[in-house]
Amino acid sequence: MAAASRPLSKKEIRRENEKLILEAAEKVFAEAGFGGATMQLIADMAGLPKANLHYYFPTKESLYRQVVQAIFQDWLKAADIFDDAPGPVEGISAYIDAKMEISRRHPAGSKVWASEVMHRAPVIQDYLETTLVEWTEGRMAVIQRWIDEGKMDAVDPRHLLYMLWATTQHYADFGHQIETLNGGLPLTDAQWEAAKTSVKTIILNGIGARQNRET
Amino acid sequence: MAAASRPLSKKEIRRENEKLILEAAEKVFAEAGFGGATMQLIADMAGLPKANLHYYFPTKESLYRQVVQAIFQDWLKAADIFDDAPGPVEGISAYIDAKMEISRRHPAGSKVWASEVMHRAPVIQDYLETTLVEWTEGRMAVIQRWIDEGKMDAVDPRHLLYMLWATTQHYADFGHQIETLNGGLPLTDAQWEAAKTSVKTIILNGIGARQNRET
DNA sequence: CTTCTTCCTGACCATACGGTCAGGATATGA
């Protein structure tokens, strides 16, 4: 059937299988929640026997933990954009674009994250208290600097961040609702562009973001 | 112990117990998700034996369905405000206030709803396709009228609605994250006011909402 | 070729869960 490649080395096998399992797990956890997900279903989706999952990941929780941690990494990475930007127009635009793209390409991850937080973060509370707190404070400082430099209105940086998270992740977490309201069809390329544009327009206007130098 | 009231009539008993069960169920479903919730836990929280739950609600699913339907009703009701308003400043302000208040007073309901939609709405898909679609189209028409009347910028009404939902519900669904970022403490009255103000300011400025008559 | 380590898996187990039921308690209404 499939193009049988040469036998894989042990390391390759491990890497390959862990990847298969993690990908399947992310989907299943996203669709069913932690409680509703079953190891059997993840195994089927990964195309491996259930016992094999327990060979790589001793418990359901350890598998879940790794899924959530991977998502958290992506989440943070999307924000490096923020720091390098000269002002809110560039920085926030780029951040919205990046997060919207994640919502589009990686909706399962966003859902798992949302579910984890909604359930009071049973497995990544320590990350929230350390990494996320630091990250947030850093970004708030950037926004405050922009305000001090007169590049945008004096809005509360914290609530601006929440709005950015909420609006962008909404397109992943509530994607099903959005699809239903779109006649049951996934958004087209053009519709995604319209969504991005709407979010950027409203938020940038909303905070009175001003270009670095008036044209 | 408790002030023993006179014996309840059968009807009162039924009403009372159903209420107890539904309230407990909403909390448990919100905290654990449908799959993670157990009838035993709901029973304990309601202070009733498990078999009693099955007397009032034959299955876990039927109980869940009623919880979700009740939430959906609230959800829609909050939006009557919209129609009576003369323009976006009043209408959208009031809508944001109302939805923020729901997020604050009724976070469990919002979480159950979010969870249901994230899992592709297994029990209320029909509502999404009928009631929600109609509701959304009605509200989009109102917004479009405001645009046509020059009361706000020509933003995409659909994405504006999504932003309103996303930003307001975020304070319930991600309340735990927000609390963690607030030093582990729930938001104070003043902080809730600041949140409302931020959301309203950014969105109303963002859409260029103009008062009915210039002062 | 031999030994060692890693990978693999069918069969199995204990538990927890949703759901049932028989039979008792309690209100209602004639």
Added chain:
DNA sequence: TCATATCCTGACCGTATGGTCAGGAAGAAG
């Protein structure tokens, strides 16, 4: 007062699930 309908619940049941394990297959190392 008695009959009936409703409410209540401890004990029970079948199933599904997370997890285990013994033993085999297969690459790595020498």
